[in-house]
Amino acid sequence: MAIEFKHVSYVYAPNTPLAVKSLDDVSFKLEEGHFIALIGHTGSGKSTLMQHFDALLKPTQGEITIGDLKITPETTNKGLKPLRHKVSLVFQFPESQLFEETVIKDIAFGPQNFGLSPQEAEQKAYKWLEKVGLPKEVAKQSPFDLSGGQMRRVAIAGVMACEPDVLCLDEPAAGLDPSGQKQMLQLFTDYQKQGHTVILITHNMDDVAQYADDVLVMEKGKLIKHETPRLLFKDRRWLRQHHLDEPTTGLFAQRLSGNGFQFDRVPLTLNELVMQIKANLEDHQ
Numbered sequence: 590m591a592i593e594f595k596h597v598s599y600v601y602a603p604n605t606p607l608a609v610k611s612l613d614d615v616s617f618k619l620e621e622g623h624f625i626a627l628i629g630h631t632g633s634g635k636s637t638l639m640q641h642f643d644a645l646l647k648p649t650q651g652e653i654t655i656g657d658l659k660i661t662p663e664t665t666n667k668g669l670k671p672l673r674h675k676v677s678l679v680f681q682f683p684e685s686q687l688f689e690e691t692v693i694k695d696i697a698f699g700p701q702n703f704g705l706s707p708q709e710a711e712q713k714a715y716k717w718l719e720k721v722g723l724p725k726e727v728a729k730q731s732p733f734d735l736s737g738g739q740m741r742r743v744a745i746a747g748v749m750a751c752e753p754d755v756l757c758l759d760e761p762a763a764g765l766d767p768s769g770q771k772q773m774l775q776l777f778t779d780y781q782k783q784g785h786t787v788i789l790i791t792h793n794m795d796d797v798a799q800y801a802d803d804v805l806v807m808e809k810g811k812l813i814k815h816e817t818p819r820l821l822f823k824d825r826r827w828l829r830q831h832h833l834d835e836p837t838t839g840l841f842a843q844r845l846s847g848n849g850f851q852f853d854r855v856p857l858t859l860n861e862l863v864m865q866i867k868a869n870l871e872d873h874q
């Protein structure tokens with residue numbers, strides 16, 4: 590499902606002294622089935638932008654096209670259910686929205702809400718319980734008896750069990766331990782590889798370098814860049830100007846460049862870094 594923003598602006602509390610323009614004339618088009626990273630400093634408008642993908646917020650100005658649906662300032666909530674089925678959003682700290690008495694009921698809630706029978710929804714819930722790496726034994730427990738990391742997985746399983754075409758995630762790995770973060774990212778890339786679009790808000794440039802097809806960079810409500818990680822991380826001066834970090838592989842290559850090594854392109858993954866170091870060593874033999 591293609592997604593296009595045309596001159597979208599969003600103002601919180603419009604026409605009041607507290608008005609904040611949080612999106613300012615944002616235009617872009619996303620390819621179906623891509624892994625898109627949405628980055629930028631705190632307060633730059635990432636979460637506000639994200640909430641436009643499933644029309645939780647409607648633009649104050651401009652127009653959004655999602656598949657065959659158009660969203661404008663005049664759009665009302667009536668008729669948005671099909672959109673919410675196709676585009677799902679995992680909020681920051683989604684565990685705060687768990688509410689059912691058992692884990693499995695919580696995960697099954699979404700699929701059932703979108704039309705599956707209770708049995709089908711439960712089956713789906715068990716599938717996603719396993720996919721997010723939780724043991725079957727927790728299914729009948731209260732979600733509130735789990736650890737924070739496990740609760741996060743339950744909440745994410747609940748959204749993924751609806752199997753949306755477009756999965757939007759607002760800093761889903763924040764606060765998890767490193768191995769939990771890695772597993773989480775693996776889950777999302779697997780989902781993308783099955784043909785879905787994944788849009789991820791993150792501060793982790795290693796993940797951006799490794800997984801993203803496109804990067805959207807926000808700054809003060811404006812979209813200041815939309816390009817591939819390869820091009821984004823090549824322009825170190827631009828990154829410095831905007832106080833954005835580089836991926837570890839890029840920093841590593843940079844350090845070696847000062848020591849006689851040559852890199853014809855920024856390595857985005859550990860594998861690429863190793864291959865380029867090997868090529869350098871072979872050249873020296």
Ligand SMILES: Nc1ncnc2c1ncn2[C@@H]1O[C@H](COP(=O)(O)OP(=O)(O)O)[C@@H](O)[C@H]1O
Pocket residue numbers: 601602609610611629630631632633634635636637638
């Ligand atoms: N509910 C809200 N009411 C008023 N202002 C808000 C609200 N949510 C966010 N903002 C403001 O909108 C701007 C963008 O915020 P946000 O989209 O949360 O940025 P990010 O996710 O990049 O940290 C900030 O100036 C923030 O203070």
Ligand SMILES: [Mg+2]
Pocket residue numbers: 635636637759
């Ligand atoms: Mg945010």
